[in-house]
Amino acid sequence: MAQGSDDIQALIALMARLPGLGPRSARRIVLQLVRKRSQHMTQLAQLLDRVAINSRECTICGNITDRDECAICTDPARATGEICVVQDVADLWALERGQAFKGRYHVLGGTLSALDEIGPDELGIPALIARIHGENISEVILALNATVDGQTTAHYIADALVDSDISVTGLAQGVPIGGELDYLDDGTISAALRARRRL
Known part of the structure; x- marks a missing residue:
């Protein structure tokens, strides 16, 4: 047919x-x-x-734009002293959909991976550290995936900033709103227990 x-x-x-x-x-x-x-x-x-x-990558953060610098990087209201580090542009767009973060971003374009021979230089981590110091950043939010490579990358960046006065934080992990424990994987339940808070 x-x-x-x-x-x-x-x-x-x-x-x-x-x-x-x-x-x-x-x-x-x-x-x-x-x-x-x-x-x-x-x-x-x-x-x-x-x-x-x-289309091209923003020369500052790595977001996709049609100009040299994206609208987030050129918005003076976004200069809050906070920078959110993400693995890729899809993660940046997901955070923007939530409209909870009002600072600026940095897209790594991947995570550290010894198997794939992706080191700090391939991700531009030295440039990220220089950007953090150059933009008078007070808090770095590491919004990387909760995978082995994502957490390795987060620890590497945190260690690179350990001697500075910059606050390094990560996203909370655990039970999603509306989530039922029976449907969650063991890692999510463990993370939720470790991140428990007083009610």
Whole structure:
């Protein structure tokens, strides 16, 4: 049974490689785009072209932007003396969705990993430390993933700042709001017990 032209099949295959999409979701998306091409496809193609040409990493924090410096780094109201260190841009965007943090960020682009030969220089950690000292930062929040590599990276950065007057903190870990203990993994339950507080 014919399922469209070679170009459409190629588009479906390309879309299916995107995170969170499989072949079935990709087919549905492409079919919708083709059916509504006058409403969606032309505008989408133009936006994809502009993003491909103009997007770059912020020269200060590593966020994705269409300028040399992102809107967060150039916003004077964000100069709170707090900098939040994250593993990648997706983590920065997740924190921004919560609208709880009003400081600035630094995107490492990964974590330390001896197996993958990713050391401090590959992540630009020396540049991060210089930035922290150069921007009059009073608190560094290490919002790295609770994995072995994430925690190794957090400890490395904390150790690099141990002789300074800068407060180094990490995100609380434990039971999420609305979470039921029976559905949580052992590591999350252990972290929640260690981070317990008086009621």
